Amino acid sequence: MEKLREVLKSVRIPQAGDRVYKDECVISFDTPESKTGIYICLNSFIGISRDYVEEYSQRTGNRVFLHMRHTSIELPPEKEIEPEKKIARLAIGVEGGFNP
Template sequence: MSDPMDLLRSNLSRVRIPEPTNRIYKQECCLSFDTPRSEGGLFIDMNTFLAFGKDCVAWNYEKTGNKVYLHIKQTKKVVAEDRPLKKPTLLGIGT
């Protein structure tokens, strides 16, 4: 099995560094309604900076041949509630 870093180095010529004038589409898939909060997350093509959902990545790879993607996945973090749920009893305005 090949090393992932060797695979990345061999495809480094296709990776572009974004400039301030480039638009990076990372909020939603350009073909479907997948977002980073979707089940598979989003994959950003590092040559065109277009976002693709889990189902559309293979289509983009076959079309462009780009092998390097940035995977963005957001998950909700459960926050423990440390304080008690006590409602205020008095409202002081101007005191």
């Protein structure tokens, strides 16, 4: 529990003027859509890919990251709703706009 308290002291809450680089890694071109996603440092708010997290942590001492990874889910195709009666011809001046 004591180790957790030490680490939580380095976590900051982003203020209005802070930029959070969550769209792309600042070193490589990894994004949240990449296979491994990106890790956001909760002290400096920069995005780091999985390959560079350990090196960045050792160099800066920041050890708390938010892992962001977007996944897409394939939805089943929507069924088209067919009208009860097919419209054969349009009529002008008829109530409803057509005459089935």
